[in-house]
Amino acid sequence: MSTKLINTLCPFCGVGCGINLKLDSNDQLVGVEPQKNHPISQGKLCDKGWSTAYAITSPKRLTQPLKRVNKTFYPISWQEALSTISEELQGVIEQWGSQAVGLISSARATNEDNYVAQKFARAVLKTNNIDHCARICHSPTVAGLKQSLGSGAMTNSAKDIFSSDLILVFGADPTENHSIIGGQIIQAHLQGAQLIVVDPRVTRLAKLANQHMQLKLGSNIALINAMLHVIIEESYFDKTFIKARCDGFEHLAQHVKSITPESVEKLTGVSAQLIRTVAKAYSQAKHAMIFYGMGITQYMSGTNNVISLANLALTCGHIGKAGTGVNPLRGQNNVQGACDMGCLPNVYPGYQSVDDEKAQEKFSQAWHTEVVKAPGLTSLGMSKAALSGNFRALLLFGEDPAVTDPDQNQVKSSLKNLDLLVVAELTLTETAKLADIVLPAASFAEKEGTFTNCERRVQKLNQALAPIGQAKGDWQWLQALAKEMGSEQLNWSNSEEVFNEITSLTPQYQEMNYQKLDDNYGLQWPCTNNSPNGTAILHSTSFPIGKAKLIAVNHSDIDEMPDEDFPLQLTTNRLHFHYGCGSMTRNSPLLERETPAGILFINPIDADNLNISHFSAVSVKSRRGYLETRAILTNDVPLGLVSMPYHFKEAPSNQLTNTAQDPVTKMPELKACAVIVTALAQGKIPKTIEQLQQES
């Protein structure tokens, strides 16, 4: 029974629901409840939210710094950890230069942690080698929307779902990944909004939708171009809006002129008639809202896919008003904040370019040190440079690339190649096991700070518990490390001071402070002199780049089509009961029980042909890897397509996925590759990837 209630935020996804943590009289976290008056969650949570208490009270939590000698970890003091790290870092910098060190921060950490991480890289280590995991989720969003609209964030807000007449869900599975928003889409649909789903799989929303366009993997652009063709041919487009607010319409119209719905039927697998129906419905709706997810971004053509969606919305004038917009559903709870804070090699906080001399000057002045001009490496770049020996020391927190990275085999060998790997984590993750020094991290319930949700709402996280053992918040240990290295650059006494520094340097956050965030359930950026109470809808009168750009883009084939040797197509998906690499959710006995460790969804007819029955053990092989798992037979995947969630370290789908990349953002094509599936002998238990690797 609880005696205290602390209001804070759900730590899982980008929806940013308000939760209350229930503590008992011994200050133990015993459970949670949703905040009834929270503007987004409104008294609801998804299963991840409800299981929060398990995520952080895991018996596996790290409580003190560890040092690895060969394969064994020994506990050490913080002092020893910091001085070891400091010495090694300085050694590497002396010998190899600042370009050989870097930092990967976390989309799960607070804005304060992320801000301090990039400042540590830029002001203390003197490198722009700073990144976080957005690359495997939504970097094409930032790149694409920035070109089309001038800003890479969700244009509207969750509450707009209820002022929309038509909701178009494109390559996203919100009831599983952003469940509370998914639920609101269901609710709006029940109240009369039209629902249209575009997805190769029969998602939950597809089952409820008015229309489901079950397109073939990777045919997004062809489909959208054909819709644009119909919209322009039938004069469904918004002439006034285009004239006043967009550039490039003539060229786009010319470009799609020959792309009739009939011409893409075969490529997309969607009937011309359905394309026409949906094009009409979307363009003619008074308020129509697009949500999209990784079914758009995780392709080689990710950036162009995003541009294509922007074309669609702009042409119909569905932007800048309530109930409209182009709305990316981003994964981790603070992926928006990590980007806002400049945990990217090419931008400072607030998307101020590191190439820009004025920005360099601004930050040099603010940080009382000359910032480096040399461009930085992305996480993928760091991992490549590590393999070739040009990158030698990495600090990493709150991420588990050894499980989640698209090419985990390469990531593992590159991490092993480092002179120094420091990982700060809650538990001993697969990545932490490779580290030289492991630092015990404080969980979200043990720290104060802010998270920025997918609708740009900067919300206050409140501390409920004292950090377990000797665990520390990320910015606190980074500050201690900076001091150990003789730098006075990082010097704050609490997270509010960090936040005040953030607002002084990040134009979008300018008018925010902790008190205001507390009073308003957070504020949506931009929050400036002109909009001191934040902004719910972007681009209502103009775009940051003046006029929006309609940019003609072409369909390009996915990199690896099925063939004789690898006859099935594999895509990846997520399960609502797990999150990311599962390092938090899988501590819940309830969520862990929901599926075997590792599963493959397969159509019953394919399964029958391969002699596979429900839950039977199968092997999955691609040109890059092999793993074993269990099959789940379901009509939710069409013939010829199989799908795997990526949460399980026992059977990580990225052993198999393709590494071909989006040329702009280097986003790997995680959503499509070719595989062969075979039934294992009856009664055989699938081997985990660890067992398989030990055998080979």
Added chain:
Amino acid sequence: MKIYLINDLQRLQQHLAKNYQFHQVVTNSDGQCHWQQIASETTKPVVHDPLIYEKPQSSAKAFFFTEQEKVLVFNGEFFQETIPTPKPFVLFGVQSCDLTAIHYQDKFFKDDPYYQARRQQCLLVGLDCITPCEHGFCPTVNAGPGVKDGYADIILHPLANKQWLVIEQTNKGAQALKDLVFTETHWHYLTQRDLVLHQCEKEFPDDKYITDGIQKINSDEISSEFWRKLAIQCLGCSGCTTLCPTCSCYGTRAIKQDNNHFSQQRFWDSCLYEGFQREASFNNPSAEAGTRVQRFWQHKFGDEFFTEFSRHGCVGCGRCEQTCPGVIGIHSVMKRLTEERGQKNGQEDTNA
């Protein structure tokens, strides 16, 4: 049983707080209502918050059946039960729906030593509702708005001019009040109470669809197809079973320590999880979400459970409606049920 008329609730609160750990529903800065322990009286009496009429988001269920608790420890040699030993505590101002739920759970956990150890230490002070609450429909399922006889140790009933009627219900209640000098009052106040409660009942919105829905659940008119379709909307969040004051499913797991020692923990479970009934062989009698959702409502309204517990498993609090992200809480489900034109289906799923 005595009836008192009091002018000042503070005196009663302060008196009880001297002898019991004192819990009351309060509102936090976000306007959320929740149970809160009020610091015990040591030297000077604390000023207690006035009673509020809003239903707390979480019911009182966790006071007896806790979210997670250690039930056994193994110290390398033998097992030991870890029966809790709480101090006497009072829940001050429990509304009728939640009291009815406690009464229901008292039966369910009759032989459960962990539940009973806590339950026996508790003094229940009930609070009559005199206006309907959001989503509530307690009169329809015979669970309110007035506190039912015998479901609390003491009943509080608000009168005009900030006066209160204090009605003793049990010996435990009488004991708790015995040192207080209160004016006993006339039984005609009870008639007045009945009138007020009756008036309150009339103010509840029309919910014939609920009575009709209950009938339908107990007929063979609802196809498994109906449940299958409805269950597409179940996101498996466990919110309904967590907040429902009568839900009582739990799971257990062993938590290993380093030295051969371990403890057995039990924790709230949810029958809406797919894994709830799955066996190690992967056989699962309720693999279909439809079957699970149907079973949940069967448990709340099925005749077979009515017979066993002499009442419905639902006490009409409406919390499931408020918390269901998939919009299939009680009101939504019952409306959908009554809109469903009776399609007979010979192959009914068996009731759990």
